Amino acid sequence: MTSFIRPRLRKPLLRGIALLGIAAAWAIGSPAWGLAIVIAVVAVGQTVYWYIWAGEDTDESALLASRADERQKQVGLQARALAGTVALAAAYIGLVITLAVKIADAWPFAALLAVTGFAYLLGLSSYGSGEPGPESEIAAGYQTRSPVGS
Amino acid sequence: MSQAELAAALGVSRQTIISIENGRYLPSLPLGFGIARFFDLTVDKMFDPDEEEAGT
Numbered sequence: 001m002t003s004f005i006r007p008r009l010r011k012p013l014l015r016g017i018a019l020l021g022i023a024a025a026w027a028i029g030s031p032a033w034g035l036a037i038v039i040a041v042v043a044v045g046q047t048v049y050w051y052i053w054a055g056e057d058t059d060e061s062a063l064l065a066s067r068a069d070e071r072q073k074q075v076g077l078q079a080r081a082l083a084g085t086v087a088l089a090a091a092y093i094g095l096v097i098t099l100a101v102k103i104a105d106a107w108p109f110a111a112l113l114a115v116t117g118f119a120y121l122l123g124l125s126s127y128g129s130g131e132p133g134p135e136s137e138i139a140a141g142y143q144t145r146s147p148v149g150s
Numbered sequence: 151m152s153q154a155e156l157a158a159a160l161g162v163s164r165q166t167i168i169s170i171e172n173g174r175y176l177p178s179l180p181l182g183f184g185i186a187r188f189f190d191l192t193v194d195k196m197f198d199p200d201e202e203e204a205g206t
Contacts, residue, residue, distance in 0.1 A: 059165055069162040071175045
């Protein structure tokens with residue numbers, strides 16, 4: 001869908017649109033709608049800033065510009081894993097605190113925990129399953145064979 | 151040859167070449183083969199852990 005957009009612009013643009021979504025939600029839901037204009041201006045500014053940053057010669061720029069090589073993709077995955085772990089821990093701490101203080105406010109943290117846990121299980125099932133091979137080989141005890149054709 | 155030229159020839163970033171040189175990153179098999187082919191060596195000559203340990 002985004003293939004017509006330059007790779008260097010894709011992620012900065014998507015993040016800018018995400019922030020614009022927050023600005024729109026703020027404008028709809030808050031009486032202080034003037035702040036939404038500030039958020040929108042920041043969204044445009046950050047998109048331009050990230051686009052410029054994506055042109056530099058660093059790992060972060062390569063990830064931002066969708067031109068990461070295998071090591072940089074691995075760095076990106078590790079960073080995402082750390083972010084997920086921290087989000088999970090924050091949701092757990094939030095749940096524990098709100099359960100102790102005001103149970104009615106606990107559901108967003110519980111929902112976040114549930115979604116994160118489900119996403120983890122989904123990731124395991126999507127990426128973690130090896131190919132078992134033919135039934136006959138399973139019965140034979142998973143005999144290893146050379147990847148080189150015989 | 152500069153790190154940037156090697157990186158361009160292999161289709162990876164300069165930072166990745168630096169990481170491989172410093173032993174902070176082990177390249178994938180395709181990249182390892184690419185590096186070995188580039189220097190006209192075999193993969194076992196290029197990435198011999200025993201030799202590296204002996205050298206340190």
